[in-house]
Amino acid sequence: MQSQLSLWATKGVYGHFKEVSDSLIPPWLHVDDAVTASMSRIIGALPEEVAVMETLTANLHLLMASFYRPSQKRYKIIMESKAFPSDHFAVESHIKHHDLDPTNAMVLLESPTCNTLPLLPTSYILETIDAHAESTAIILLPGVQFYTGQYFDIPRITTHAQSKGVAVGWDLAHAVGNVPLKLHDWSVDFAVWCNYKYMNSGPGAIGGLFIHEKHACSIDSPMRPTTTNGDIMQRSGAFRHRLAGWWGSEKSSRFAMTNQFIPIPGAAGFQLSNPSVLDLSAVMASLSVFDRTTMDRLRAKSLRLTGYLELLLTQVEHPPYTIITPRDPAQRGAQLSLRLEACVMDRVLQFLDNEAVIVDERKPDVIRVAPSPLYNSFEDCWRFASIFKKACGMVA
Ligand SMILES: *Cc1c(COP(=O)(O)O)cnc(C)c1O
16 A cells, blocks of 8 residues: 555656556556456456456446346346345336336345244245246345345356346355355356455445356447347347446557447456555455465354354353354354344443444344454354353353
8 A cells, every 4th residue: 555655656647557566556557457366266256257346336236237128028126125225226226217116126035934034045035036037137136145144045046047037146245255156157147245344345445246257248249249131139148238437448448548438358348437546455455365265264264163153152041132144054154143132232232342342233133243264263252152141141
């Protein structure tokens, strides 16, 4: 970060082209490419399928602009009823943008056991896809649900939806850096995420998007397949557009200022603007730590760490809380969401606060505890559990 500031102070705009010897960061013109290799390993993608850019919600809008092309027949979007509000707003606004009515174009998955455990079983998701198969354009789900911590069966849901002609998008806000992902092999159509949760890049950090290689050249491509009489083929997926900006246009001609958009094939072609070098520095610093391990190794530690926390929280008599996160480790990431009995929430939070234990609170009665395998220890889990039990009045 410091070297970038002194580069700006001494070289000004030449920083776009000049190497700095002791920096992680290449000349600014190439700064976006420098993060894609590390980022792509974390989500299981090819580097060309990844762009680190904008924010989660902005990226969702950009990809929906390309993937949501409603027709009379296919116009619905399936998502959770309890989606993160930004995802709900983004989807709702796209539907309205196309002059459609969200009350019938949005199909909201409601947990069948909402009152006890607000989870969404895979079988229920697949049945809902089947029920709306003919009329659905997109299904959008979270990789790991922010409230319950449920880790969805991404490959199974993706394969099933695509077999019915439905495009599949994943919001990976709570999955990236938390669970190993194989977006390329799973053939996911598109995904978006932020880098300020398990990716540790600081509040409001620059986000990311994934678009599968199979779509790399089908969007605004100069090589768009045409029929012999020159008509553009209307084959599904072969005719999509994007909302474009200069940073998505080929680098070789980007500064020629010709107003001819030549999209970079793949995710980089979705970039709009010159990315903030300071923002990218924070993501690079985080990725340089992730580069020292693998997601499989982090996951191995995470399974034990969260399993240990679960053990400490469950091997007790009559706890005044329930774990709403799936008990099957394969269906969750690092997080355990604890639902507290009525009235104890304020007292517990106050107690934890006094002991300098900071957890996330979701009104009215849930706290989220997520031992992060990159920097949390078994001792942290033990310490949390013993203070939490005191806070709940279970031990003196
Ligand atoms: C954190 C989070 C967001 C935040 O979106 P930004 O655009 O980065 O502010 C969106 N969706 C989900 C599911 C999240 O967890």
